């Protein structure tokens with residue numbers, strides 16, 4: 001649904017150009033009120049569609065593909081799949097050998113137009129890639145990657161939001177312990193995280209270069225940073241990312 005809202009904001013289509021499906025019509029009512037076409041019939045939903053977005057959990061995908069298979073027209077319709085762990089070959093086997101598929105791995109920052117979205121294409125045309133990249137660019141930033149890197153992208157980009165949120169929560173908890181009220185601590189921690197990210201993105205620098213600028217000899221920043229490293233900060237993040245990537249790879253097979 002975040003994607004549907006983002007598509008409207010992107011102005012690539014009108015609200016009534018989009019048909020949303022779920023299994024229960026009750027949960028679609030709110031979107032129907034906004035002006036989206038809604039249905040619980042996946043096969044009917046793809047009639048007339050130029051692009052079909054697959055946005056279900058990996059274990060829910062086969063049923064959806066079964067439902068749309070007879071109505072799907074490979075010459076006309078492009079598939080965009082955000083489903084974790086599902087290779088384009090898996091989609092091809094169930095829909096059609098010549099299906100054009102673009103896999104997208106965004107994150108929930110879609111809602112504030114700040115998503116990092118990794119895209120990979122299979123059998124898609126340059127026009128397809130450009131169109132999908134343009135759509136996701138309006139909701140943040142995109143990069144095109146090789147499909148083999150999609151599980152890694154899931155960990156770093158989609159799960160990554162949770163990792164950085166937890167880091168902000170931890171910083172805020174520290175802030176409370178040293179005297180800030182909780183809401184001030186969150187604001188300070190979140191804005192500081194935003195500032196750190198902007199420094200890297202705008203200056204094109206390496207994090208360590210920016211860290212060097214704020215760590216004076218015998219100072220409090222390096223003392224805090226080294227204590228965090230003694231407690232395993234970088235190691236915990238690296239191990240967590242590797243664990244998520246390994247699980248992402250297996251989600252569809254489970």
Ligand SMILES: NC(=O)c1ccc[n+]([C@@H]2O[C@H](COP(=O)([O-])OP(=O)(O)OC[C@H]3O[C@@H](n4cnc5c(N)ncnc54)[C@H](OP(=O)(O)O)[C@@H]3O)[C@@H](O)[C@H]2O)c1
Pocket residue numbers: 001021022023024027042055056057058060063064082083084105106107108158
């Ligand atoms: N959340 C993220 O940050 C994120 C980021 C990148 C990629 N992804 C991937 O995107 C996919 C969706 O993730 P999510 O977090 O949005 O999951 P979710 O909240 O569980 O959404 C899945 C949706 O699929 C609908 N659905 C299930 N079976 C269906 C069917 N047969 N026909 C029509 N609709 C059906 C569900 O609605 P009903 O139950 O009402 O049918 C629900 O709205 C996953 O593969 C996930 O790995 C998620």
